[in-house]
Every structure is written in structure tokens, then in C-alpha cells.
């Protein structure tokens with residue numbers, strides 16, 4: 001038998017990639033099923049885009065990704081087409097492509113959901129994983145307050161169905177600096193990046209030095225939703241903010257007490273392509289975000305859309321372990337119909353393959369005897 005110390009160097013996994021062993025895989029699967037059931041019940045049809053695509057098409061559907069601000073993708077040359085392929089780092093652009101091509105003629109708003117693995121070349125400090133299991137929903141054809149409310153409500157409902165507690169939603173305004181820089185607090189295009197950077201690091205001195213004095217109040221308008229909103233309302237930006245803030249207020253009113261709401265108007269981490277509205281989801285027991293979403297435009301077709309993505313393998317860390325069901329040992333010559341009936345009732349079975357096997361050693365709690373499951377003593 002192979003012992004762990006027989007590990008060959010070739011058996012080591014690259015940094016940021018790992019095997020999920022049965023207990024963990026069961027937790028991820030249970031969370032996945034619960035979330036998918038919520039999206040399905042709300043009328044979202046599942047699509048399954050491929051794991052890899054032509055790089056140009058993956059990168060081209062999202063503004064930020066095209067600008068190189070996106071998560072770096074693994075790329076390689078396809079020996080068959082001799083074109084560059086990329087492994088997806090996010091499924092939202094793929095769903096955008098489907099909406100803009102195969103489903104271009106489908107009625108809007110179009111509700112699609114998805115679940116699949118994505119990979120990034122470089123992980124973040126907070127979360128070293130380079131493979132991420134995404135599960136999400138995209139509402140195509142609308143980026144209104146109503147669409148945004150539906151997306152947030154659905155995300156919260158899915159997280160609760162997965163068994164997570166203490167859910168909080170952090171609202172942000174991804175295109176805030178661009179909007180204000182146009183007119184209210186004018187900034188030359190080449191200065192915008194510097195101002196965004198200082199807002200990111202919440203450095204008041206740096207912000208002043210970068211010529212972003214007018215943006216200072218934004219630094220303080222962050223925290224619990226009501227207070228932060230009041231702070232932002234006090235920023236007189238010649239009405240440039242009003243429609244956005246009214247929108248946030250309407251979304252928050254819909255959520256009510258289904259989740260705790262905070263507002264960080266300048267947060268842009270993880271928002272590469274979202275437009276007026278963005279949100280980050282957190283849950284009790286997990287330091288990093290369990291999902292993100294917002295409004296955006298599908299690059300190419302310019303169609304408005306709203307959606308969210310949950311990071312399933314991450315959120316499953318705080319999801320409850322599915323309850324163990326009886327595991328029934330099926331010895332040689334067992335009653336097959338009785339075994340099938342037990343499985344139909346939700347029990348699990350393991351069948352004997354060779355002489356000398358002991359069901360208890362193989363994790364069984366019961367043995368099928370005379371057509372009924374009889375409890376086994378745990379192995380000593």
C-alpha cells in the first residue's frame with residue numbers, strides 16, 4: 001500500500017492548489033446544491049461554459065479585464081488552432097458572451113446561473129488559493145435599482161441556504177471617482193489613478209498631495225450604512241451623487257434586516273468592471289469575502305447587466321458539515337432489492353468486494369441482515 005511518505009516530488013501540488021478530501025468535498029457539494037436550488041427556484045437557468053476559451057474572447061467581454069486590470073489568466077497556445085487560449089479566471093465574462101451571442105435573441109431580462117472552477121495565476125495575500133469554485137447568477141438586460149436589489153437579495157438567500165450565518169453586505173460605488181472627476185470634483189484623467197490609489201489606502205495626506213482634496217470627505221463616509229449614507233449625502237457634488245445614493249437607499253430598504261449593511265464608497269478591490277453599484281458579501285467565521293457582485297455592461301454588446309458570484313470553496317469553510325447518514329454494509333449474497341430500498345430512503349451502502357473484508361473497518365455503521373439494517377459495533 002502507498003504510504004504518505006512514499007510521496008514523489010511529482011505528487012506535490014503547485015502553490016495555491018489543493019485536493020479536497022471527502023469531508024471537505026461533502027461540505028462544498030452540500031453548499032453548492034443548496035445555492036443552486038435557490039437560483040433555480042428564482043428562475044435562473046443554468047449554463048455551462050467551457051473551462052478554457054480563446055484569450056481574446058475572455059478578455060474582450062469585460063472592460064477592466066481588457067485594460068489588464070483583471071485577474072491574470074493562465075494562457076497557452078492551442079496546438080490545434082495555434083491561437084492563444086486562456087483558462088477562465090471569472091465566469092461572468094463567459095455568461096456575457098453567451099448572452100451576446102447564442103442567447104442574443106432570448107427575451108430580456110435574461111436570468112442565467114452557473115457553477116464551475118476558475119483559476120488565477122496570482123493569488124492574493126489574504127487568500128492564497130489559485131483555484132476558485134465560482135457559483136453565481138447574472139441578470140442580463142438590466143442594471144436598475146430593481147435588478148441590483150434582486151441580485152443582493154438572491155445572494156443573501158443563497159448564502160443562508162448554504163447554512164451561513166451573520167451575513168453582511170458591503171456596498172460600494174465602483175465608478176464613483178470617474179463620475180465625480182467628470183464635473184463635480186474635476187480631475188485630469190492622468191491624476192485619477194493616483195487619487196483612486198490614495199482613496200484605497202485611505203491616506204488623507206496622500207490624497208491631498210495627489211490633488212484630491214475635494215475627495216477627502218469620501219474617506220470618512222464609510223461604515224454602517226445609515227451613517228455612511230448620511231456622510232455621503234452631505235458631500236455636495238452638484239447632484240452628481242444623488243441618483244446613486246437614492247439607489248443605494250432603495251436597495252438597502254429591500255434587504256431590510258436580512259443582512260447587515262455597510263457602505264464603503266471607494267472600495268474597488270475586486271471590482272474590475274462593475275459600474276454604478278457593487279457589493280461584497282461576508283459571513284460570520286470567514287475573514288475574506290464570500291462573494292461579490294454589481295452592475296456592469298457586457299463589453300462588445302454594451303448591454304447592461306447585474307449579477308453576483310459566490311466563492312463556493314471559500315464559503316464552504318464556514319458551512320455546516322452535512323449530517324452523516326447510516327452507511328450499510330452489503331455482504332456477499334445480500335438482498336439487492338432491500339439494499340436499493342435503503343438507498344431510496346437516503347441511506348448509503350458499501351458492498352463487499354472480496355473475502356475477508358470487514359464492513360466496520362470500511363466505515364459502515366450497519367449491516368444488511370435478513371433484509372434490514374442492523375447496527376454494527378464500531379471497530380475497536
Ligand SMILES: N[C@@H](Cc1c[nH]c[nH+]1)C(=O)O
Pocket residue numbers: 090091092136137138270274292293294295296306307308309
Ligand atoms: N464575477 C465577479 C462578480 C460579478 C458577477 N456579476 C457581476 N459581478 C467576481 O467574481 O468578482
